[in-house]
Amino acid sequence: MRIDIVSLFPDMFTGPFGCSIIKRAIDRGVLDINLVNPRQFAYDKHQMVDDYPFGGGDGMVLKPEPIFRAVEHIEKNTNISNKRVILMCPSGKPFSQEKTRELATYDQLIFICGHYEGFDARISNHLVDEAISIGDYVLTGGELAAMVIVDATSRMIPGVLGSEHSAPTDSFYNGLLEHPQYTRPREFNGLIVPEILLSGNHAKIETWRQKESLKNTFINRPDLIDHIELNDKQNKLLKEIKEELGGK
Ligand code: ADE
Numbered sequence: 426m427r428i429d430i431v432s433l434f435p436d437m438f439t440g441p442f443g444c445s446i447i448k449r450a451i452d453r454g455v456l457d458i459n460l461v462n463p464r465q466f467a468y469d470k471h472q473m474v475d476d477y478p479f480g481g482g483d484g485m486v487l488k489p490e491p492i493f494r495a496v497e498h499i500e501k502n503t504n505i506s507n508k509r510v511i512l513m514c515p516s517g518k519p520f521s522q523e524k525t526r527e528l529a530t531y532d533q534l535i536f537i538c539g540h541y542e543g544f545d546a547r548i549s550n551h552l553v554d555e556a557i558s559i560g561d562y563v564l565t566g567g568e569l570a571a572m573v574i575v576d577a578t579s580r581m582i583p584g585v586l587g588s589e590h591s592a593p594t595d596s597f598y599n600g601l602l603e604h605p606q607y608t609r610p611r612e613f614n615g616l617i618v619p620e621i622l623l624s625g626n627h628a629k630i631e632t633w634r635q636k637e638s639l640k641n642t643f644i645n646r647p648d649l650i651d652h653i654e655l656n657d658k659q660n661k662l663l664k665e666i667k668e669e670l671g672g673k
Pocket residue numbers: 513514515557558559560561562563564565566567570
């Protein structure tokens with residue numbers, strides 16, 4: 426996948442994209458990430474990328490011309506048709522695991538990161554396919570949000586994760602939170618690994634994992650349970666969980 430990021434602060438991406446899984450994907454050519462600074466498309470003497478808002482108000486607004494030109498430059502040079510232009514914005518649609526699966530189907534993602542008080546609305550209305558928010562809080566800019574989306578989406582691209590088995594067991598992958606995991610030692614500071622995981626009984630271990638996954642979700646994110654259709658086994662496990670937690 427080709428990823429282009431339009432940002433006034435391209436240096437911010439060096440750390441997160443320079444190590445671990447994303448770096449490996451770049452080195453192997455699975456991901457091709459390019460950074461474009463819109464300031465190079467501001468043609469006035471001072472290379473201004475922002476200006477005062479019409480109608481008054483605090484802060485500065487990103488001007489349309491450098492952003493439009495940056496995206497046009499990317500599109501002209503890459504010429505990829507199966508693409509999505511995405512604006513990072515706290516008032517965009519909420520990001521989710523489901524969205525990562527959709528974004529992973531494109532051949533190119535172009536991210537526009539804002540800074541300052543906001544964007545000229547012609548950018549959101551006429552340049553981008555969609556605006557995405559990573560949560561109900563305001564960051565100092567869209568860069569961290571773009572990193573989050575690139576990271577989470579990359580994991581869904583075949584060949585990015587070392588093992589293709591990792592993604593299907595993720596929290597949210599099947600609409601539920603993940604079950605707990607344990608590794609050696611069996612006992613640490615008097616804390617012991619659940620006996621069932623050492624039993625070698627794969628059917629029982631699978632049921633335990635399903636139940637723990639449901640329990641985590643029921644306790645931490647009950648809203649998720651309302652959005653999925655549980656099968657008979659899961660309904661039975663959830664009933665048990667509610668009974669067990671009933672007295673607490
Ligand atoms: N830019 C500033 N805050 C943001 C958020 N929460 N999500 C996406 N982009 C942003």
